[in-house]
Amino acid sequence: xxxxxxxxxxxxxxxxxxxQDVLVRLATHTAGRHGISLRRGRLEDAVVEALLTHGDDDAxxxxxxxxxxxxxxxxxxxxxxxxxxxxxxxVRDMVDRDVPIGxxxxxxxxxxxxxxLVGSPSPxxxxxxxxxxxxxxxxxxxELLADPDPRVRAAATERREPGVPPEWRGRCLADPAVRIxxxxxxxxxxxxxxxxxxxxxxxxxxxVAGNPHLSAEMVARLLDIDDPLVRVAAAQSRHVDAxxxxxxxxxxxxxxxxxxxxxxxxxxxxxxxxxxxxxxxLNERMTYLDCKYTAFRRVLxxxxxxxxxxxxxxxxxPELLIRRAAARRQDTPPEVLEGLVRAHxxxxxxxxxxxxxxxxxxxxxxxxxGEPSPNVRYLALQxxxxxxxxxxxxxxxxxxxxRRGVARHPNITDVLLEHLLSDPDPQVADDAAANSAxxxxxxxxxxxxxxx
Numbered sequence: 001x002x003x004x005x006x007x008x009x010x011x012x013x014x015x016x017x018x019x020q021d022v023l024v025r026l027a028t029h030t031a032g033r034h035g036i037s038l039r040r041g042r043l044e045d046a047v048v049e050a051l052l053t054h055g056d057d058d059a060x061x062x063x064x065x066x067x068x069x070x071x072x073x074x075x076x077x078x079x080x081x082x083x084x085x086x087x088x089x090x091v092r093d094m095v096d097r098d099v100p101i102g103x104x105x106x107x108x109x110x111x112x113x114x115x116x117l118v119g120s121p122s123p124x125x126x127x128x129x130x131x132x133x134x135x136x137x138x139x140x141x142x143e144l145l146a147d148p149d150p151r152v153r154a155a156a157t158e159r160r161e162p163g164v165p166p167e168w169r170g171r172c173l174a175d176p177a178v179r180i181x182x183x184x185x186x187x188x189x190x191x192x193x194x195x196x197x198x199x200x201x202x203x204x205x206x207x208v209a210g211n212p213h214l215s216a217e218m219v220a221r222l223l224d225i226d227d228p229l230v231r232v233a234a235a236q237s238r239h240v241d242a243x244x245x246x247x248x249x250x251x252x253x254x255x256x257x258x259x260x261x262x263x264x265x266x267x268x269x270x271x272x273x274x275x276x277x278x279x280x281x282l283n284e285r286m287t288y289l290d291c292k293y294t295a296f297r298r299v300l301x302x303x304x305x306x307x308x309x310x311x312x313x314x315x316x317x318p319e320l321l322i323r324r325a326a327a328r329r330q331d332t333p334p335e336v337l338e339g340l341v342r343a344h345x346x347x348x349x350x351x352x353x354x355x356x357x358x359x360x361x362x363x364x365x366x367x368x369x370g371e372p373s374p375n376v377r378y379l380a381l382q383x384x385x386x387x388x389x390x391x392x393x394x395x396x397x398x399x400x401x402x403r404r405g406v407a408r409h410p411n412i413t414d415v416l417l418e419h420l421l422s423d424p425d426p427q428v429a430d431d432a433a434a435n436s437a438x439x440x441x442x443x444x445x446x447x448x449x450x451x452x
Contacts, residue, residue, distance in 0.1 A: 001038065003031035007426035008446045010035035011433025015443070022443050024050045025452045032452070035434075037061045045071055052083055059086035064108055095128045098151075103132035115140075123149035130155035138162055150177030157181040183207040193218050202227055209233035210272055228252045228266035236274040236295060249293060273299050286310060294319055301325035320344055327354055334361045342368065345375035355382050366390055374399045381405040388413055400425040407431035414439065421446075 003010040006029065012018055013026050013035020023043075026032025027050035036043070036051065037058060043051075048071045051058040059082070062075060078084040091109035094101045103114055106128060110117055118129045118140055130136075130144050130152060144156035145168055157164065157178040164172050164186050172182040173192055183196055184207045196208050208214075209222050209230040216239040222230055223244065234240060235248035255263035277285060277299045285303060288296045289310055300306070301314050301322050314326035315336050324347065326332075327340055337360045346353045354360060365383040368376050369390045377394060378401065380386055386409065395406040395416055400423075406412065407420045408431050420432040421442075432438070433446065 001034045002427050002430040003034060004426045006031035006450065007429040008421060008433045009450055009452075011430035012438075012443060012446055014038050014430075014434040015436060015438060016040070017436045017438070017440075018443060019440060020044050020046055022440070022447065023047045025447050027051045028054050029450065029452055030055070033058050035430075041066075043067055052078075057086075059083045060090045061087075063087040064104075095122075095124050098124070098127070100131050101128060103129065103134075106132060118143070123147075123152055126152045127155040131158065134159065134161065136162060138165065141165075142168070145172065145178075150175075153177045154181065160185045180204055180207045184210055185212070187213040188218070190215075190217075193221070197221060205230050206233070212276065214239070223248070228255055228260065228263040229270065232266045232270060233272060235293070236272065238274070238276045238280070245293070275299065278303055282306075289313060294322065297322050298325055302328075304329060324350075324354070327357070332357060332359055334359050337361075338364055341379060342371065342376060345373060346379055353382070355379055369393060374402055378402055378405055381409055384410050386411055388416070391416060395420060400428055403428045404431050408435060410435075410437065412437050414442075418442070 001010065009026060009029055009031040012022065013032045016039070018026075023032075023036060024046055026036060027047060033051060033055050036047065043062075043066060045068055048062055048067050051062065052075070059075065062071070067075075075083060088109040091101060091105055095106070106117060106125075107113060110120075110125070114129060114133050114136075118126060118133065118136070120126055120129075126144070126147060126149070133140070136144075141156060141162045142165065144152055145164065147153050147156070153172075153175060154177045157172065158181055164182055169182070169186050170192065172178050172186075173188075173196065179196075180201075180203050183204060188196070188208070188211065193208065193214075196204055199205070205222075205225055205227060206229045208218075209225075209227075210233050214222075214237065219234055219237045219239040222234045223240075225231070231248045231252050235245045235252075240248070252263045252266055256267055273295050277288060277296060282305065285300055285306075288300055290313075291297055291300075297314070297317060297319070298321065300310075301317075302325060306314075311326060311329065315323060317323050317326070323340055324344075327337055337354055337357055341354050341360075346355055355362070355365065362383065365380050366386055368380040369386075371377050374397065377397070380390060381394065388411070391406050391409060391412060394402050397403060403420060403423055403425065404427055406416065407423070407428050412420075412435060414437075417432055417435060417438060421429055423429050423432070
């Protein structure tokens with residue numbers, strides 16, 4: 001967390017090369033403690049002691065492998081409950097608020113293994129375990145499905161795995177607490193489908209419409225339901241012909257044109273895809289290469305076994321997201337990757353980056369410095385040996401995210417680092433102080449200037 005008033009201190013707290021005595025001195029300041037809380041790896045005992053001495057709130061983050069066994073014992077035996085119980089109280093509060101939290105965190109906070117926690121007297125804790133214990137045995141899942149508290153049963157059915165045994169499907173579909181969850185993914189009999197469709201709840205119809213196991217007869221029953229999400233789901237089914245698909249999509253598009261928020265969500269914010277297409281025979285998949293609906297081409301672009309002609313057309317698809325999806329195949333030509341990134345940049349929340357593709361010509365990264373788009377220029381910083389003149393050029397950019405990238409770069413010079421430490425944007429200064437290239441002598445000067 002960047003301190004707006006003391007960004008050099010918060011950044012220095014994150015610096016992986018900061019000596020122990022620097023961290024101990026930083027622990028006396030709020031901004032320094034915030035930075036230290038974001039460090040990776042185990043904290044030395046002296047640093048932990050300093051954090052506990054100068055800030056009780058920091059005890060929440062002092063647990064697990066982040067601290068030594070010695071310090072875990074020290075915290076567990078501390079006479080001050082604000083320190084001793086900080087982490088367990090935090091986890092318990094998350095559990096009471098139904099905030100998902102990892103199974104390891106639950107075991108540490110409650111001091112018991114998951115097989116014991118799942119039988120806790122607390123329904124909130126049992127529900128938390130159901131959400132967090134993804135690979136629980138089927139026997140445990142059955143216990144959760146039979147739990148007397150609806151919150152626990154709902155949590156146990158949020159995911160498709162470990163699933164619902166066939167003998168439990170009818171009971172779950174009749175249970176209001178889990179009906180919607182289960183209707184999304186269990187195979188349905190004709191009778192179960194008919195009963196669900198008699199419900200007056202829109203969410204039930206939407207859940208059923210997205211079920212991948214529907215028969216052609218079931219899909220036909222969905223076609224006249226007046227709900228954009230249901231119509232789009234039906235349009236993506238393998239059981240509708242092209243004419244029906246066009247009619248369904250046209251209806252929803254017309255609703256969107258009339259200002260329907262529900263139609264906008266169904267068409268633009270709906271993550272559902274025709275996943276069945278991935279398993280279809282190649283000749284059938286190829287018939288969707290020119291499909292006017294993006295979801296089908298997006299699924300097609302994720303298939304690894306397409307012929308060269310298909311890739312050529314997907315690489316030139318009018319939709320950028322399709323071109324990016326296609327570029328993630330194993331044998332994407334270098335010129336396709338370079339052209340795509342040079343024209344549109346990369347998407348940093350999707351890993352691996354396209355510039356990290358094995359076929360990407362890494363030697364061209366530094367040529368991006370001269371591109372007009374700042375998003376493309378930023379990618380030049382993916383070259384760890386980017387020349388200093390190029391770093392200087394990017395450090396002078398008006399866009400603060402470019403200056404931040406320079407502040408984090410491993411090839412930065414002392415002079416450039418000093419300049420960015422005084423950047424008007426606190427996040428730039430924070431990143432500069434966190435750069436492992438920062439010399440210890442400069443770290444001590446930062447501490448002295450702050451009176452630490």
